[in-house]
Amino acid sequence: MTRSSLFAGVALAAGLFAATLASAAELTVGFSQIGSESGWRAAETTVSKMEAEKRGIDLKIADAQQKQENQIKAIRSFIAQGVDAIFLAPVVATGWDSVLEEAKDADIPVVLLDRTIDTKDESLYLTAVTSDTVYEGKVAGEWLAKTVGDKQCNIVELQGTVGSSPAINRKKGFDEAIAAHSNLKIIRSQTGDFTRTKGKEVMESFIKAEGGGKTICAVYAHNDDMQIGAIQAIKEAGLKPGTDILMVSIDAVPDIFKAMADGEANATVELTPNMAGPAFDAVMAYKKDGTVPPKWIQTESALYLPDTAKEEYERRKNLGY
Amino acid sequence: MTLARPFRALPAATPQILTFVLVLLANWAVFPDFFDLRLQDGRLFGSLIDVLNRGAPVAILAVGMTLVIATKGVDLSVGAVMAIAGAVAATLAADGQPLPVILAAALSVGLLCGLWNGLLVAILDIQPIIATLILMVTGRGIAQLVTEGQIVTFTHEGLIAVAGSALLGLPMPVVIALALAGAVAALVRFTALGLLIESIGVNRTASTYAGVDSRSVLLAAYGVSGLCAALAGLIAASDIRGADANNAGLWLELDAILAVVIGGTSLFGGRFSILLSLVGAFVIQAMNTGILLSGYPPEMNLIVKATAIVLILVVQSPAATRLKGFFGPKGGRP
Known part of the structure; x- marks a missing residue:
């Protein structure tokens, strides 16, 4: 012992x-x-x-x-x-x-x-x-405003989980960014609970509600997973996501880069x-x-476009996403 | 006179069918194009098809859930089993395995999960709500282990066809749900199996004394529920071309139970109807689709749904039935 x-x-x-x-x-x-x-x-x-x-x-x-x-x-x-x-x-x-x-x-x-x-x-x-999740929404909105220019554009929005802070803030930032552009209008907004399944289901109903999707000019999704579901819904309705409908979302997960490389998504804002x-x-x-740092260090909310999609996908695919 | 049974049940089905028609009409009122259908790439395309297609997973869960509830049990684990089956299928598909292997593996895993529940309930006599709660909690963890916490995606043509193809214009999930419900309903109604299940639900001890092998019947009921959950999981994974262990089938066990209840099956066991549970599942989905089409703000979703469900259950309650002098089903109710 x-x-x-x-x-x-x-x-x-x-x-x-x-x-x-x-x-x-x-x-x-x-x-x-x-x-x-x-x-x-x-x-x-x-x-x-x-x-x-x-x-x-x-x-x-x-x-x-x-x-x-x-x-x-x-x-x-x-x-x-x-x-x-x-x-x-x-x-x-x-x-x-x-x-x-x-x-x-x-x-x-x-x-x-x-x-x-x-x-x-x-x-x-x-x-x-x-x-800064408000800023993320703003970056997405500003990209869309710049890309659309002066054309009339009806936007549908896939919100995150109702009441969650990223959903509230990403909506707020986007709304602020498009407020100055009277040609941009959110015509429908529903929650997709941040998931692919719900994103697809909600997008299916948006397409039906908007004359087979022909009056929709852009989809803004609060995260990439819902956007990936929406891409599938648009394809199944016989439209081309990325071409017929502009697709912008937030998070920058590897799969959205795959979609961008295939021309099915147009932009994503990174949550690093x-x-x-x-x-x-x-x-x-x-x-x-x-050295005492500032009380808040804000990470960069970088915008990614299809031109770098291939490299970004390779860089991210083994990060455990 | 077993052949006459399904037809005798028809008058009893009036409230459910009426509910379904009313919900569809409500959808038509908020969205006039609700009944519009057209062909798109060889499959029907329209809101009505969405209701059936999106409702199919819950409808499939409800088939197994009906059998379990009829034995006075409940299976809380179906959502988690969906996630496990989807994770297994997606992992194998990403690995390039042929479709028969994927289907066999996913369905076997589901059956195994169901039999595990059955073992706890039938052999170890644990209360069903506790027995299946175990797998409900751990099952999602098992699914996460299989996918290593990631969303496993695949481009496997065979597995994508499970939810992505069509038969006679109908999406495959709808075909699967209808065929499964028809087959199981026929099995329990044209054999003595349905009667045995009902008798166990009404009084297990008495049934056992009367010579019913209640353990085997219970094992089979939970086994079928596990199989149904695996099938729903396959469809869910195939639909998004990936397995999301965190979200696949999340809370769908509650929708399945609700579908069974709307279908008129008593939670106290006994009397049951598989086809009406199917109607119940489509009623729930018709409400969901209607809310999405209506354009109400998302904050209203749950309120609208809850109000509708309370209305449906009040209309179907025994008190309302007595009040209106509906012809209640004969026998079975304890």
Whole structure:
């Protein structure tokens, strides 16, 4: 009994020593990831690993399987391990104050990825790296306005899940962008729940409701998956998506690049899965000379067109989308 | 006089048929071109066809669900089994396997899932709602394991044809749903199987004492439900040319149960009608399509649907039946 526990103690000490040696050279970052509920989330995890490797950072990822309690546990364990920084992709907006307080007391900076939290005390986190979903909708709207020019254009909109913040914001941004152009008009707008099946079903009904689709000039989908469903519905109705009807959507998942390469989609706005890259840079600068980053680091919402579709597809297809 | 049974059930079907016609007329009122049909690439094209085509997966689920509910059970796992079958089919299709292999694999997986439920219910005597809840929760995880969390897409002509082809102008999912419902209805009505299922639903213990092999019948009912779910999963995957483990069949178990209830089958077991469950599934889809065609804002979807369903259930309630002096079906109801 005594001997075995002594042995265990030595082994533990040796392990700790090795761990200390390893982290002496580089930064160790703990990342509490939500889970892998979508392809985008899986890609975010993959890209985070790649970005960490690029910078020689030791990244520990804890998958919370969509549960806040698991995320809180993971953060506590990161604090106990004494990591240099904690990344958090919060599954919900509230209830983080006490655990982030613990991280603050331990002097470990916390960076929020992809989503933000509701808190009165902004000093609980170093910075938040997120995309601006209103701006994404704006980029899509501006592209459409520019492409259509002065022609009359009836738009149908495939909304995300009713009440979800990306759906509200992507609609808002798009509406703002086309508000100045009286020739652009949204004639129909329905929710496709961000899924391919519903996107296809809703597009089928839009086509029937608008005289077989002949009066529809463009489809704006709040995500690429719904757009891929819509593309199939348009093809089955005997029309050419991308030619007869302009197709613009958001997210930039690999499959939409395939559709663009085939001439069936016209544009997509990227929601980059690389949230960790800017976060690593902020943490490294902060650790080096105490540079405090801005409270909000906005990722770029780049517009992608068919001309680069082939390369972009090749670049993304193995990211785990 | 078993042959006369389906015909004797006709007067009892009046509320369901009436409901379906009323919902279709309501759709016509909000969208005048609702009944317009034309041929497009060798298949019929129009809103009415959309109702049948989009309603087919739930109709197929409702066939299996009817049998299970008639035994006083419920199968909550059908949505998850759809996701598993779709994931298996898509993965094999992306791998370039021939269609018979894909179909056999997906249907076997569905059957296995159904038999697992049956085992828990029939042999281990676990309450159906709990027994099938297990697979409802874990099934989606299994599907995600198969697809590794991605949407697996394919360009396999054979599998695409499962939902993408047409027979006599009707989309294949509709043909599959009608053929399946017809075959299962014939099987249970022209043999003693239907009677055995009803008797187990009314009183399992008494049926067992009367010599009914209730375990085998229960196993078979859940097995068929699993098979139906796999078929619906194949159609869902074929339709979008990909398997979306997170969303395929999500909440469809509830639509299937609702379809069975609208079809007049009691949740307390016993009396059931497969063909009326089919009508129930198309009633639900007709409402969905009508809402999409109406152009109401999406925030209204659930309110409109809920109001319509409450109305339907009130009209079909026993109290309303007594009030209007409908001819109720004879026997079966406990």
